[in-house]
Amino acid sequence: MGDTSAISRTVLYDLHVGLGAKMVPFAGYDMPVQYPDGILKEHLHTRDAAGLFDVSHMGQLVISGEAPDKAIESLIPGDIQSLKPGEMRYSFLTNDKGGILDDLIVTRRENDLFVVVNAGCKQQDIRLLTEGLAGQATVTELKDRALVALQGPKAAAVLARFAPDSADMTFMTYREMDVNGVPCFITRSGYTGEDGFEISIPADQAVALCTALLAEEEVAPVGLGARDSLRLEAGLCLYGHDLTEETTPASAGLLWSISKRRREDGNFPGAEVILAEIANKPTMKRVGILPEGRAPAREHTEIADMNGNVVGEVTSGGFAPSLQAPIAMGYVPAELSAVGTELQLIVRGKARAAKVAKMPFVEQRYYRG
Amino acid sequence: MTIKYSKDHEWVTLDGDVATVGISNYAQEQLGDVVFVEVPEVGAEMSKGDELAVVESVKAASEVYAPVAGEVVEVNQDLEDNPSFVNEDATGQGWFARIKVANASDLDELMSEDEYKSFVEGLE
Known part of the structure; x- marks a missing residue:
């Protein structure tokens, strides 16, 4: 038994326990590793129908200021300035040696950036972003929102019942809309290789919305165990394992996420190392x-x-x-x-x-x- | 045949001087879906507490220890193609190995089914 006093719960904790989840500590949160169906069935159900994942432990940040897109490019090699409102991009925070400090997703909204970061790196990332953007942009953590992922070939049909406007969203886009009457941020994205969505929900309405989604016959709750096997099958990196401060974008095979303009500008941490490695091959x-x-x-x-x-x-x-x-x-x-x-x-x-x-x-x- | 259990959640049944060994139903529930079992080689000499087998679930690998000392005389080859026997029938088709018992007294230190049941309840 660890020190349980220091462990956090997401707003969906009681829902997980009620569903019979096996809870384990993960990145400072008590999270469901699996439900009674078990990892194998949960995994296959996500590939066949739709799985609902609680990812509320991840950090949801808003970066606002005069030109937050330009500002954040001083800390990440991703091309954020070229994003149109409602578009999103995968990138990572780098250190001066070209190593990766965390990977993240940046969405451009009308007036700010919405950024989702890994749970285990959340405090570090908030500090890095706050200090690195000081005087240019402010960083706010949206602590009053839950985040869930609805993933699988049936995810779109299910979500369309609650939010018809979600149906024609394409991969890596963002929209704000009501889901069953609850105002949500929706992205068509995920971490399973399947079609699907991540849905940011006001915390006080998350249990009700998740209960409604789980009542759909295609949807089953899926824990962190299957989340890991799904992302591995999809060839997606897990920070702290496949990516660390010692791994560089070229060696990790992530150069697709660094555009020509960003390579030419070279104004992100570790650019010298990263660009040299691109030229010389890792x-x-x-x-x-x-x-x-x-x-x-x-x-x-x-x-x-x-x-x-x-x-x-x-x-x-x-x-x-x-x-x-x-x-x-x-x-x-x-x-x-x-x-x-x-x-x-x-x-x-x-x-x-x-x-x-x-x-x-x-x-x-x-x-x- | 009476079944006995170790504190490490192995079970043992004895037929003459040959012990059949597997993991308990409680252990398989804790492990979740078993996807691979590495069984020992026939002829391997086990001391009590030696690593007898490794059970891999989707999530992790766990060691299984020999609850009795002796020579491995047979292993469950069926687990190679059907590791899920460990989940479906832990104390039957999910057996791992048969050991020719070197010290009959090793059995005395194991728990009866009722004792093991109380032991598991104490872990909850």
């Missing part, structure tokens, strides 16, 4: 890995070349319910990063055969109109 690269057989290779599993030399490490690994097979991602030397390259994974002292695999492991099904 020595290590993040790759997908398919272990042979059924034994999962977990985080920190050593990766060896075919001569037995340890050349890298698994950063996320587990069992893929959709493939009924183990999958992993990790970092290997660039010369061993081509799809199909044979590698060995050292699982409990035994070398097991594996291959570099294409990511995502499961096809992404985003709605692009």
Whole structure:
């Protein structure tokens, strides 16, 4: 038992407990890791129908000021100035060495920016943004809002019953609208590889709205366990594991998120290192890995070349319910990063055969109109 | 056949001097969906408390310890294709290994079914 006094609860805590969730501490919050259905079923249900996830532990921030888009570009390499109102973009905070301090999503709204950051990095990010933007923009945490994700091929049909205007939103866009009469911020985005939405709800109306969504026959509650296996199948990075202060955008394969203009301007932390690495190619690269057989290779599993030399490490690994097979991602030397390259994974002292695999492991099904 | 349990949530049944070993129903519920079981090799010599097997659920890997000392004489090959036997039938088809018991007294230190039930209730 840890120190329970320091642990926070989201506004949906009682709802989770009532649904029979197994609660675990995660990033300072008591969160549902799974419900009675279990991780496998919750995962497959999300791929088949729709899953509802509580992600209220994540930080919801508003950055406002004269030109918050220009201001935030001094801290992240993402192209925020080119976003139109209602558009959003994936980016990350970088340090002076070109390492990644957190990944985040920035949405441009009519008069400000709406930013969602990881729970575990929330306090650091608020401090970095507040200090880094001082005199240009202010940072406000929206503590009075819950955040849930509705994900899966049936998510759009379900949400349209409560918010008809959500139906024609395309991937990575934002709109404000009533959902069952509750004023919400909706983005068509997620962390599962499926079509779906993230819905920011006034905290005092979150239980009622989630109860209404869960009453739809396509919707089941899904915990953090399946959230992790879903994002891994989708080839998406988890901060603190696949991305850290030691990983750079080039090695992580995230250069698609740094536009030509931002590379030319080069005015973000660590730009010198990041741009040099783009020019010279990174020595290590993040790759997908398919272990042979059924034994999962977990985080920190050593990766060896075919001569037995340890050349890298698994950063996320587990069992893929959709493939009924183990999958992993990790970092290997660039010369061993081509799809199909044979590698060995050292699982409990035994070398097991594996291959570099294409990511995502499961096809992404985003709605692009 | 009487079933006995260890504090590490393994179960044991004895047939002659051969013990069949698995994990308890309580343990499988705690682990969740089992996706892989690494069983020992036939012929392996186990001391009591040695790592006998590893159970992988979707979320994590957990060690299973030998509740009795002895030589592994058989392992459950069916778990390779059907690891979910551990969830569906923990004390039946979900068995891991059979051990030729070296010290019969190892069994005396294990709990009866009723004792184990109280032990588990005390953990809640």
